[in-house]
Amino acid sequence: MKPKVIIPTGIGINSHAELGQAFKNAGAEVGYRHINDLIAEPALIDMYQLMGLPGGFMMGDQLGAGQSTRNRIYDSGLRDKLEEKLNDWNFPIYAVCNSLQMLAKLDLFPIRAGTVKNDSGKHETGSWDMEVNQKSNSIWLKYLKEYAAPIFAPISHGEGRIIVPQEELQKAEDMNLVALRYIKGHMCKYWQSSRGDRYNPNGSISDIAGFGWNNNLVLFPHFERLLKNSQRDDKALLQTKKIRYKECRDTPDGLYEPTYLIFKAAVEFVEGKK
Numbered sequence: 001m002k003p004k005v006i007i008p009t010g011i012g013i014n015s016h017a018e019l020g021q022a023f024k025n026a027g028a029e030v031g032y033r034h035i036n037d038l039i040a041e042p043a044l045i046d047m048y049q050l051m052g053l054p055g056g057f058m059m060g061d062q063l064g065a066g067q068s069t070r071n072r073i074y075d076s077g078l079r080d081k082l083e084e085k086l087n088d089w090n091f092p093i094y095a096v097c098n099s100l101q102m103l104a105k106l107d108l109f110p111i112r113a114g115t116v117k118n119d120s121g122k123h124e125t126g127s128w129d130m131e132v133n134q135k136s137n138s139i140w141l142k143y144l145k146e147y148a149a150p151i152f153a154p155i156s157h158g159e160g161r162i163i164v165p166q167e168e169l170q171k172a173e174d175m176n177l178v179a180l181r182y183i184k185g186h187m188c189k190y191w192q193s194s195r196g197d198r199y200n201p202n203g204s205i206s207d208i209a210g211f212g213w214n215n216n217l218v219l220f221p222h223f224e225r226l227l228k229n230s231q232r233d234d235k236a237l238l239q240t241k242k243i244r245y246k247e248c249r250d251t252p253d254g255l256y257e258p259t260y261l262i263f264k265a266a267v268e269f270v271e272g273k274k
Helices: 016-025 035-040 042-047 067-074 077-086 098-105 166-174 189-195 235-240 257-272
Strands: 004-009 029-034 050-053 093-096 114-116 124-132 151-157 161-163 178-182 208-213 216-219
Touching: 004 016, 004 035, 004 042, 016 029, 016 050, 016 257, 029 035, 035 042, 035 067, 035 077, 042 077, 050 098, 050 257, 067 077, 067 098, 093 098, 093 257, 098 114, 098 216, 124 208, 151 257, 178 216
Parallel strands: 004 029, 004 050, 050 093, 093 216
Antiparallel strands: 114 161, 124 151, 124 178, 178 208, 208 216
């Protein structure tokens, strides 16, 4: 039987279909469960071997990104169940964008962290180059550590500045929590030049793009939205100036390889536990 992944759905929770497809491409069976059902019966999560927490303009971000969903969960048993699973090495969790913000506001990070609005004062959308922390022990990054080509994925957020007190930032480094970092530049040069020479899309002092602990991957970039190689927004550049991106590959069936490798690693991990 295929490993089973649970993905919450409900009013204001978006991009669950893309996340589900990323898991399906990697060989998992996807179960969508309404968040109200999970609040009423958190033990439903125990029926699954992985979890995907989607992100995408959750509840319109009008009350602060992830805040309204956090409010619904905070005083319920679902928060306790999430804490249990986030501390379970054998239960991989992928959480992206609004779900990162939600987990931070639920105080479920291993360090004190929060998010505030981008320094540009507006929603930023584009794709960004990243590098993998080679020291990270997150199972999700198993194959990306061996990936020679540049890694990039879409970002789309209005509240993307990760705020971490200096002492907590040092703790994150000491605990090896940083999974992905933004690197200076962007594959679409017009996007970079229009916003200056920056190393992240939101104005954070830190270059952190994602955290990893206990086989969780909690990040801002939307790898799950870049499923097919044909979706790449640097496709014309690849065809005309095969310089920097000449090593980028796709799978035989046209999947964007970094996305496929992230989800494949987690699904294989669970299969190996059977």
